[in-house]
Amino acid sequence: MAVASFQINRLLTPPRLALAAIGAAFPTAVLLAATKARGGALDTDLGAILLYFLVPEAVCMLGLLVTICPVVADELERGTWVHIAVRPGGRRALLLGTWLAAVLWTGVVALVGLLLAVLAGVIENGLILLGPFSVLVCLSCIGRAALFSLPAVIIPKRALVASVGVALVVEYLAGLIPAVVNQLTVSLRLRTLLVRFMDWRRNMPIQLQLLVDDRPPWAQVAAVLILAVVFLTIAVAILEWRQFPPSEES
Amino acid sequence: MISLSHVTKLYGSVIGVNDVTVDLGAGAYGLLGPNGAGKTTFLGLVTGQLRPSIGVVRVFGERPFCNARVLRRIGYCPASDLTERSATPREWVRYLVQLSGFTPAAARRLAEETLEQVGLGEAAGRPLSTLSKGMRQRAKLAGAMAHDPDLLVLDEPFDGLDPVARHELVTLVRTWARSRSLLVASHLLHEVEALQAGLAVILGGRLVASGSVHEINQLIDTLPSEVRVVSTAPRRLAELACRCPEAEAVRFVGADAFIVDTRAPRLLADRVVEAANAEGILIRELVPGDRSLEGIFGRLVQVHRGVAP
Secondary structure, X not given: OHHHXXXXXXXXXXXXXXXXXXXXXXXXXXXXXHHHXXXXXEOHHHHHHHHHHHHHHHHHHHHHHHHHHHHOHHHHHHOOHHHHHOOOOHHHHHHHHHHHHHHHHHHHHHHHHHHHHHHXXXXXXXXXXXXXXXXXXXXXXXXXXXXXXXXXXXXXXHHHHHHHHHHHHHHHHHHHOOOHHHHHOHHHHHHHHHHHHHOOHHHOOHHHHOOOOOOOHHHHHHHHHHHHHHHHHHHHHHHHHOOOOHHHOO | OEEEXXXXXXXXXEEEEEEEEEEEOOOEEEEEOOOOOOHHHHXXXXXXXXXXXXXXXXXXXXXXXXXXHHHOOEEEEOOOOOOOOOOOHHHHHHHHHXXXXXXXXXXXXXXXXXXXXXXOOOOOOOOHHHOXXXXXXXXXXXXXXXXOOOEEEEEOOOOOOOXXXXXXXXXXXXXXXXXXXXXXXXXXXXXXXXXXXEEEEEEOOEEEXXXXXXXXXXXXXXXXXXXXXXXXXHHHHHHHHHOOOOEEEXXXXXXXXXXEEEOOHHHXXXXXXXXXXXXXXXXXXXXXXXXXXXXXXXXXXXXXXXXXX
């Protein structure tokens, strides 16, 4: 908790707050543009699809990339890594605390973005999306922050680039392969929950049904939580084992 | 307390420390060496940031790397400047104490007490970015001391401090070390001397000497050295110098200077001055051997390699 609150304090700077405001306003701006292009409010299904790509995918992904990726690189750059590495459990606390801070920060930004988008009245019956999408936002933040913590500890100085690669290859490419590999992705779980919440499965073509999971919603939630625990455990183990020569510290 | 047994640390093909074996009991020690000698790597091994490539490091009888039991008993103040910008010393020290396993309330109390102790009580609420380097150095020191460790490890702790601040912090650290153990890395002999600590001298990743300051000084004095003399009557003065039992060889350099080889440069210099006074010879320059740190290190390396006795 000490690390989480310290990291959140670090995020409370004017540039970061401005970035968060842009992130929160972005979905509404895109939906307003889509409404204008269509000449009226978006129907619930189309609105849900757009909202899904804008909030739990785009806003959460971008928010997490900028908050969790520099978890080690930032400390090395600030010369604070060594202070933390010599504390008992300092490395573990740093990773888990930063993960929590990233989830809270990005989660709040995404939920505000979701609320603004729903309250803007550009989606018909938009308010019914608020509850299910809040769950998607929370799961997206929890799972993906844990996923991005892996490149952050393996290659700290290239973590952002590596995380974008992980997002594209693991989440979007492997997540769309109807095989065992997509079971290990957060995107499969989120997609499945979206389909369940919107009750789209019955009307889906058989080819598209392959892209979602058959198990019930609670299993999808449990899967994301288990994936998060596994990713974080691996990341902590790697970080505990890592050494940074004095020359790598600024 | 600290035991290194044939420890080598490699960074790829670069050697950080090379086959170091040393046992340091409880007490205060200075780790002396020029920049790039391997001091920070040595401290990295002791404070559990680095694993040895070869050999075994033990602190309080256990391997320190990621060992919470050992790390709880160590306080470390690194040489690198603290570039944490937005936090205040109060927030920073409290944060570090919490990371050492203390509750927020205990961390708050310990942070306040330690900041007061290092003389940062009034500036504790100002952002670190607005503080001078000396003040940031004090904040780092407070972070290392606040959780009351049994062993305080300081890497160049007095760098960038003005003489007054340096004196204050030396006094503080010396007082602190009366009841607990201390390991200070420095490239300045007088800093370590001021702490009244034992010495370990490191050069090129090798531990070349260890002992008390007095023992090291004695060792230095037994090394082959030179005394260079420039005078108005060099031949006469050289003749007098040759009569000193400490003189081993004399050679002339130019028209007005000569060099005496000796193992007791200070004593020989005193004798040459006495002889010159008695004969009324003017000495323009008298340099009793190379007393620079590099010179001393160089000669200790010779001893270590067996070139000199």
